[in-house]
Amino acid sequence: MAIRHYVLLATDGFIKLPTENTLCPLPDTRQDLYVFGFVGGLYQVTENGCVTYENKNLDWKNPDNFTYLKSLTGTATIPSPVMWADVGDRLYVTLINLGMPTSGLEDPHTIHLHGAHVATQLDGFPETSFSVPMWMEETVPPTATYYFYPEHPGTYMYHCHVEASEHVQMGMYGALVIYPSVDSLAMAGITRNCCGWWEYEGMVQKQIPRCSSHRNFAYNNIGTYFDKEYIRLLSDIDLKWHQTVQTTQQTGISFNASTFQPNFWLVNGRAFPDTLKPHPLTYGEGENENLTQLNYESYVHVATDQKFLLRMINMGYQVVPWHIHGWHFNVIGKDAHASPFLAFADAIHVHGHEYMDMGFTCTIGSGETYDLLLMADNKKPLYGNYIFNGQDEIPSLCSQMDELAQIDPALIADIPTDPVLCGDVKTVNYVELCGKGEFFPQFYPMHNHDDYKVTNTNTLEEPNFSVYPGGQLTFIQTDAPPEDGHHCGCCGKHHIEIEEME
Numbered sequence: 001m002a003i004r005h006y007v008l009l010a011t012d013g014f015i016k017l018p019t020e021n022t023l024c025p026l027p028d029t030r031q032d033l034y035v036f037g038f039v040g041g042l043y044q045v046t047e048n049g050c051v052t053y054e055n056k057n058l059d060w061k062n063p064d065n066f067t068y069l070k071s072l073t074g075t076a077t078i079p080s081p082v083m084w085a086d087v088g089d090r091l092y093v094t095l096i097n098l099g100m101p102t103s104g105l106e107d108p109h110t111i112h113l114h115g116a117h118v119a120t121q122l123d124g125f126p127e128t129s130f131s132v133p134m135w136m137e138e139t140v141p142p143t144a145t146y147y148f149y150p151e152h153p154g155t156y157m158y159h160c161h162v163e164a165s166e167h168v169q170m171g172m173y174g175a176l177v178i179y180p181s182v183d184s185l186a187m188a189g190i191t192r193n194c195c196g197w198w199e200y201e202g203m204v205q206k207q208i209p210r211c212s213s214h215r216n217f218a219y220n221n222i223g224t225y226f227d228k229e230y231i232r233l234l235s236d237i238d239l240k241w242h243q244t245v246q247t248t249q250q251t252g253i254s255f256n257a258s259t260f261q262p263n264f265w266l267v268n269g270r271a272f273p274d275t276l277k278p279h280p281l282t283y284g285e286g287e288n289e290n291l292t293q294l295n296y297e298s299y300v301h302v303a304t305d306q307k308f309l310l311r312m313i314n315m316g317y318q319v320v321p322w323h324i325h326g327w328h329f330n331v332i333g334k335d336a337h338a339s340p341f342l343a344f345a346d347a348i349h350v351h352g353h354e355y356m357d358m359g360f361t362c363t364i365g366s367g368e369t370y371d372l373l374l375m376a377d378n379k380k381p382l383y384g385n386y387i388f389n390g391q392d393e394i395p396s397l398c399s400q401m402d403e404l405a406q407i408d409p410a411l412i413a414d415i416p417t418d419p420v421l422c423g424d425v426k427t428v429n430y431v432e433l434c435g436k437g438e439f440f441p442q443f444y445p446m447h448n449h450d451d452y453k454v455t456n457t458n459t460l461e462e463p464n465f466s467v468y469p470g471g472q473l474t475f476i477q478t479d480a481p482p483e484d485g486h487h488c489g490c491c492g493k494h495h496i497e498i499e500e501m502e
Contacts, residue, residue, distance in 0.1 A: 003046040004089055005042075005044050006040070006091075008038040010097045010099075011098040011100065012101065013035055013037060014032050014102075015269065018033040021029050024423075029460065033239070034079055035242065036171050037078060037080050037170075038174060039081070040081065054288075060096055061140055074101050078171040078269035079296060082296065084294050086178070086180070087152070087183075091148040097133060103247070105248070106133075108133050111124050112159055130144065131162050153218065155312070156177065156336055158214045166245065166255070169316065175296075179214060198210075212225070215454040218309055218338075224342070224371075234265075234313065234316055234320050234472060236264070236317060241260065257409075262318065265316070266471075267298050267474055271470050271471050271472075272454070272469055275299065276298070276416055276474065278417075278421070298474045299474055299477065300477065304442075307373060309332075314364040314366055317366055318450075320472065321363050321364075321450060322410070323448075325446065326359060327375070327377070328358045329358070330372070331371070333360065335368060360493060377483055401430060415427055415475075442477070442478040445476075447474070453472055455472060458500065
């Protein structure tokens with residue numbers, strides 16, 4: 001059991017949205033958007049009596065930190081920091097209200113842990129509890145510390161609940177993830193033996209790498225193991241609403257929420273093609289797991305045969321039909337509850353897809369979360385022969401693409417590979433890969449299937465117009481499988497190598 005203490009500071013800021021589909025556009029082609037949000041993050045972790053300070057500058061009681069804390073005013077982005085804990089941890093979140101200097105608003109704020117099983121005093125709904133005022137003096141700021149004892153693993157979210165219609169639209173939200181603990185897994189029959197292998201009801205699970213931890217399970221169920229995980233926090237933006245809030249103190253004009261009409265749709269606070277680039281809130285590789293366990297990277301990058309988990313969160317006001325190309329997913333959880341199909345499959349000792357909640361489009365309502373588990377299976381055995389050699393008297397797809405490229409080279413997509421770094425963007429196309437006899441990498445889009453939401457609005461020209469592709473769209477890059485065994489995403493080694501080290 002650990003004590004995890006986060007410090008979040010409410011403030012405002014600006015983000016930039018793409019108005020065209022150029023991967024690395026000029027700065028003057030981007031739309032400035034006024035937002036609210038929370039900044040800060042993990043303050044300290046106490047485990048086995050040992051205190052680790054992840055950011056001592058977040059100690060709001062120390063006057064030496066006041067200058068630093070005040071400097072965070074006006075630095076909000078979308079989304080707010082990821083928070084996470086294990087089942088049985090004690091999670092504390094201290095809220096400080098820095099205010100909204102750009103608009104001049106002095107609203108109070110709260111933190112609502114959406115889906116958390118907490119007492120009403122800690123629920124963050126101001127009409128039935130309290131809110132936190134703006135820090136006005138040069139003394140210790142007024143604060144409130146929320147407490148959550150997580151009993152169930154799963155995907156949650158958090159947001160401000162003061163004037164929620166406005167504050168959520170303005171960007172005051174983030175992801176909250178709860179992992180199973182070693183103890184909660186053991187209660188479900190999932191343990192480790194003396195050699196480090198995972199077991200289920202006494203049976204060794206060699207398909208699960210020994211380097212995996214309890215945080216490679218989404219729920220207390222053996223069928224929820226994953227190699228990699230990704231958050232998809234979905235939201236929608238009404239530019240007029242944001243612009244009205246920014247100037248309301250000067251104009252006296254308020255926005256009528258019933259006229260809500262979004263014109264940007266975001267994944268983890270960004271619209272395509274920004275969704276392909278490294279996320280600015282991601283910590284560097286040198287940091288410890290308290291900081292690197294989770295992030296908001298939108299470009300999924302896995303190896304063939306890896307299992308990956310998509311933690312879907314809808315903080316927008318519109319229903320999202322999220323469609324994934326290439327594979328069918330298994331819905332292993334909804335709203336932080338494991339799918340009953342998992343227990344059913346366990347009971348009859350069958351784990352085929354016929355006994356799972358499978359799909360290729362997940363319809364996600366506002367305030368809902370879904371956990372989607374996918375296997376990056378190898379499609380080369382089924383499709384490689386046709387692509388490279390042709391079959392059934394139909395020429396190879398490679399030769400067909402060659403003919404198209406001769407008509408117009410622009411017909412063949414140059415696909416940016418992860419990581420996408422402006423100034424050093426690396427691309428591949430399938431004509432080039434055919435020339436090398438290479439099948440991988442594979443690229444699969446996933447997107448909102450209300451396809452008009454896969455656009456960006458060009459607001460910098462009159463009249464405004466939509467630019468496709470944009471909006472809620474990102475890619476999955478799947479690399480070739482290792483030649484000598486199943487890839488272990490958590491430690492970078494293959495199963496066969498691990499077994500040889502025994």
